[in-house]
Every structure is written in C-alpha cells, then in structure tokens.
Amino acid sequence: MITYSNLGKKGNLGNQLFQIASTIGIAEKNQQEYCFPFWEYSEYFEFQFKECSSVENWTSLREKAFNYYDWEVSHGNFDLNGWLQSERYFSQSINKNLFQFKSDFEIGLLDKYHYLFARKTILVTVRRGDFVNNPNYFQLSYKFYLTALLHQFNNLQEYNIIFTSDSISYCKKHFSFLPNVFFLENLKPIEQLCLGSKFDHYIVSNSTFSWWMAWLGEKKETKIIRPMKIFDGEYSKKNDESDYFPKRWIEHNENEFKLENRYWKLKVYGYFYALQSKIQYDLKRQKKIIKNKIKDIIGYK
Template sequence: MIISNVMGGLGNQLFQYALGRHLSLKNNTILLLDISDYNTDSRKFELHNFNITLNIARQEDLPYSKRKSNTNKYKAYIYDMLFSKLKVRHEQFFHFDPTVLYYPDNTYLYGYWQSEKYFRSIEDTLRRDLTFVNRLSKEQLHLEERIKTENSIALHVRRGDYINHMLHPTCSLEYYTDAITIITQQIPNPIFYIFSDDIEWAQRNLKIRHPHQFITNNNAITDLRLMSACKHYIIANSTFSWWGAYLGSFEKKIVIAPKKWFNDTVNYSIRDLLPKHWIKI
C-alpha cells in the first residue's frame, strides 16, 4: 500500500493525492489517505468532492510516529526507521525529485510534492479522478455554463492569510495590472471572473475595463469548480488557483503566474512548480 499524508488547504490536498495516486498505480497497490491532521486543523478535508475512491487510513495502518497512542515521538521515529515495513518518506526538496517516482510499495508519503512532474504520466487518469461531484445551485450551474461559452478569464486574488505570512507574500497590484494587459492583448472579447478571499480589496483596487464579475458567497470547492470552467487564467502564488488553472480543459488556455512565489526569507526553488507553457511575470 501507499499512504499519503493529506494536510493543508485544498490545493495542497490535490498535490498530495496526485503523487499518491501515481505511486499506487505504478506499484499496483492500494492508495490510503491519512487525514488525521484534520482532527486538529481548522481547514477541511475536501477530496470527497471529487470522483475519487476514498480509502482512509486507519490508526493501525499509520507509522508508529503518527499514531495517537505514541506519546514518545522520538522512540516512535526510531522504530519507524529501523523496524517498520512501512517506510516513511519525507519530502527532501521543494523542487521535483525524480527519485520519488521510484518509491516502492509500503511507502508513507509526507510532504507537499508541488510539481506536475510527479503525476504528468497519469494526467488522463487524474483528470477523471478530479471530476467535480459537488452539487451546485441552479444559479451556480447557469453561471458555470455561461463561463464555458465565453472567452472567460479567471483572476484569483489571495490575501487573507497571506497578508502577514512568513513564507508567502501577496501578489502586488502591479502584477495584476501587467497580467491583465498581457492577457487582453491576446484574448478577444474577454470577460473576467474574479475569485478572492478578500473580495472588497479586489473591488476597490482592480481596474478592469472589460466586462467582469466578482464571484462571491461560495465555498472553496465551488470556487475551484467555477474557476476550472474558465478558458484562461491569472493566478496568484497559491496552489488553489494553480489547480484551478491546471484543471481547466480549454486546449489553448493561457495561464499567467507570478514569478515571486515566496518571501525572500526562504530559498525555495520554484523551477518545477509552474508548467513550462505558463507565462511567468
């Protein structure tokens, strides 16, 4: 079996599932999801909103260091390293690590795995898995159908938890202004759909001369579904809008992404995070 530790927000969950799915197929074994982090995390496990066969790991499936009954974590880690058949694999680098793709059966994955290179070879399977099964209201369904017929551009502004974040800066207004200029030079009759966790800031500051609509009052999974229905994308430095753009099915989609993903306090290479054909500014 392959066990993937699932943690963080929806974008992180999708990356963690994607690598686990790839390794389970490669090893012809079952994929279990360890969702025990959500016992103490205010964020929600969201993968049940997709066309995924969910196999949730039980306590007895987990490494000793992840079991609630083990209060001495140091001894549990030593036991995992020396005696457990289940090998715990921690992510070593932020950039793509090709050795990960050779992890064998009986592996426990702990990391973020943020590169399409971890699952590019199963893209068709993954897209089928990540078909949305969440229910939409009549108004949301009508909006989704309209978005699909237009030269729609999803624009994502993430502020909220990023305003004072140690790792992630907020994207500058200059980034959005430049991205809007670039994309409107290439897309005739564009219509913008703006998604944000700070919609009031976006309404006050974004100057869009083309038709546009601010998307409000949705939960994360509905926003992601509507975002993925768009044809083109201006994303934030966020795995949430990364997946919104990735899941978009328009063959000639244009995706604009920020070059600056992290604050200067860290030295993470994002060379494998953004697909080559995306425009980085």
C-alpha cells in the first residue's frame, strides 16, 4: 500500500494535486494499492479517494530529487514525502479522469461565468506573492505575459483574455488596456481550478496552481505558453526541473521580444512598480535579519 500522509499539509492546492496524481501513478507502476488521508477537496471530484485507516509503522520515503526517477516501492507499506512535480509520474489508466469535477459544481460555475466564453479564450495566470524578488524563483515581469499575448497569438481582438492571480490588483494596473479583458476575483481556489480548466489557451507562470489549470484544460488544439524555468540562482543548480513542464508546451523568453513605443507608459509604470517592489522586499528582508540578530544577542528563542 502507498500513501501520502502529508496531503493538505505540504503546499496548497496545486501542490496537493501533484501529490495525489503522482502517488497514484507510483503505486500503479509498482502494482501497489493506494490510499490517502482525509482531503478537503475530495467532495468536488467524481473520483473516490480511498481513505487510509492508519499509517502507523509504515516506511517513510523522502523524495531524493526534484526531477522524475523510479521509486522502489514494490513490496510493503510506504508513506511518500516530496513535491513529485512531473506528469511522468502520473497513471496512464486514470489520467485526467482523476480530477473530473462533479457536474453540479461545474455547471453552476459555467452558468455564472458564461459571458467569458462568448469568444475564444486565453487564460493568463500571474503568480506574485512570496515569489516576487525571491532569489530562488525565476522572476517574471509584466513583459513575459504581454509579449506572450502579442507574439504567440494573432488578432487578440478575437479572444477574451482572462486574468487570474494572487494579486489581481497587479494585473489590473498592468493589463487593463487590453481588448476584451476580464479579471477573476472572489473565487475559492477550487472554483478557480474548475473554471480555469475550461478555457481554450493558457499562459502559465511558474506556479503549480497555474500548471494544473493548463494541464486539466489542455486539448488537442490548445496552445500553452510557459516560462523558461521556475527556479533561479543556486536553488536552480540544486534542483533539476527538466521534467516539470511538459515538453509539448511552448517556452517563451520575454527577452527575445521588444515592446513597441506605443507601450511607453506601461514601460515607465512597470519599471517603477518593480523598483518599488524590490525596495519593499529588501527592507522586509533587512528587518528580519536585524530582528534575528537582536534575538541572538538577548538569547531569545
């Protein structure tokens, strides 16, 4: 039997989907059964997740590398721990049916947001939060999303462009000028995932949640634009991310494209917005360093 006992405790929804799908795939590849602890989102899916009664005395296995590799779990009870972020782990027999939403939940969302589908659609997912200026993560500026729209799609007027983000205010400040643009707000993560999986094309950020909306929504004719990488600096050297993005997705490098002069206002605004964010990040980091030094001096734990 194989499980992932930390489900719901290690990362948010995007991470949890990887943990479930990969655990099942690893179990099936090793001809093992699988089970999971209670999962708060299971009620939204058709698939029935078997719950574990106990994992006491199970062998705990920690992920050895960020990239895909073969787990040796053929015999015995194993509790996996890691990120498991590659579709290469996934089960071929279950595939996308694993996360088929219940019809009443899905239909209710589609009815409420029917106006988004009046044209062909492009979903742009912008990850901000703790990724911004974090040296471990590859930084994506507004130019990544804008140049991806301008150079990977023809005739943007023919599309509804939908933005979803953990900082929708950032999206509004940078992209409100686009034609037929919409900003998703006040949605629960599971609602974002369901609705997000129904669009035609995707521009994804270096976020697992972004990854999953695109992966679940991918069809034969779908175009998925993705960043060059997810990690940066020393963290990138220590973690092989070559299996993270599917090879069929289109890599986009914002530095290969120049914005026309008609976007000069956005360029100026974007520059000072990024500068302000960097200053705020550095100040917050310095405060934390000073605070920790004071704790060390006074012996506070």
